[in-house]
Amino acid sequence: MEDTRKELEVVRLGQIALKLDENGLIPAVVQKYDTGEVLMVAWVSEESLRLTFATGTTWFWSRSRQELWNKGATSGNVQQVRRVLLDCDADTLVFEVDAAGPACHTGHSTCFYRELREE
Amino acid sequence: MEDTRKELEVVRLGQIALKLDENGLIPAVVQKYDTGEVLMVAWVSEESLRLTFATGTTWFWSRSRQELWNKGATSGNVQQVRRVLLDCDADTLVFEVDAAGPACHTGHSTCFYRELREE
Numbered sequence: 001m002e003d004t005r006k007e008l009e010v011v012r013l014g015q016i017a018l019k020l021d022e023n024g025l026i027p028a029v030v031q032k033y034d035t036g037e038v039l040m041v042a043w044v045s046e047e048s049l050r051l052t053f054a055t056g057t058t059w060f061w062s063r064s065r066q067e068l069w070n071k072g073a074t075s076g077n078v079q080q081v082r083r084v085l086l087d088c089d090a091d092t093l094v095f096e097v098d099a100a101g102p103a104c105h106t107g108h109s110t111c112f113y114r115e116l117r118e119e
Numbered sequence: 120m121e122d123t124r125k126e127l128e129v130v131r132l133g134q135i136a137l138k139l140d141e142n143g144l145i146p147a148v149v150q151k152y153d154t155g156e157v158l159m160v161a162w163v164s165e166e167s168l169r170l171t172f173a174t175g176t177t178w179f180w181s182r183s184r185q186e187l188w189n190k191g192a193t194s195g196n197v198q199q200v201r202r203v204l205l206d207c208d209a210d211t212l213v214f215e216v217d218a219a220g221p222a223c224h225t226g227h228s229t230c231f232y233r234e235l236r237e238e
Binding site for chain 2: 008009010011012013014016027029031035036037038040041050053054083084085086087088089092093094104105106108111112113114115116117118119
């Protein structure tokens with residue numbers, strides 16, 4: 001992937017007010033660091049973000065199960081975090097990761113394995 | 120970008136029930152088709168998705184302004200849609216686009232121009 005973000009501005013967590021939604025969550029796009037492939041989008045709580053930084057692996061908040069979720073802990077396909085990016089509005093994250101196995105529970109490398117076309 | 124999605128399954132809009140949230144919206148990750156760069160994340164309504172397919176350019180629903188929004192209509196940096204991808208849960212989209220100019224209102228090519236680090 002062409003890296004147009006070499007000169008990223010660095011923001012420290014305490015310096016920025018993340019805009020969490022009404023449920024205390026912020027969406028995170030998980031992107032493969034080496035290929036740029038978008039693997040999945042999931043929800044991050046303050047606690048899961050803290051765990052992501054602490055462990056170097058992706059943690060999310062499962063809205064359906066209402067629990068913290070270390071991606072790949074069950075399947076073994078843990079995502080190693082290379083960088084966390086923040087958008088201009090401070091209301092969306094990108095997790096750039098190394099991922100050994102598929103991200104999707106269907107076995108596809110990415111959850112975005114379907115193309116949507118109009119009728 | 121390494122294209123691991125050459126053999127995408129094709130789903131037609133009428134064949135699938137998109138899982139819209141309680142506001143009738145679904146998030147869309149906008150990704151640059153040639154480089155894989157994630158440019159922005161924005162919200163899509165049924166009407167904005169219809170307009171996206173009809174015009175071949177990205178349309179969103181602005182939650183702050185409560186109106187439809189053709190990205191780049193003002194700045195001239197319209198995003199041409201190459202493919203729309205759908206995730207396994209049918210609750211998130213990826214718009215793969217060609218973008219002539221910067222995606223971010225700050226002038227950065229992407230809205231994700233900041234790296235977030237812990238304290």
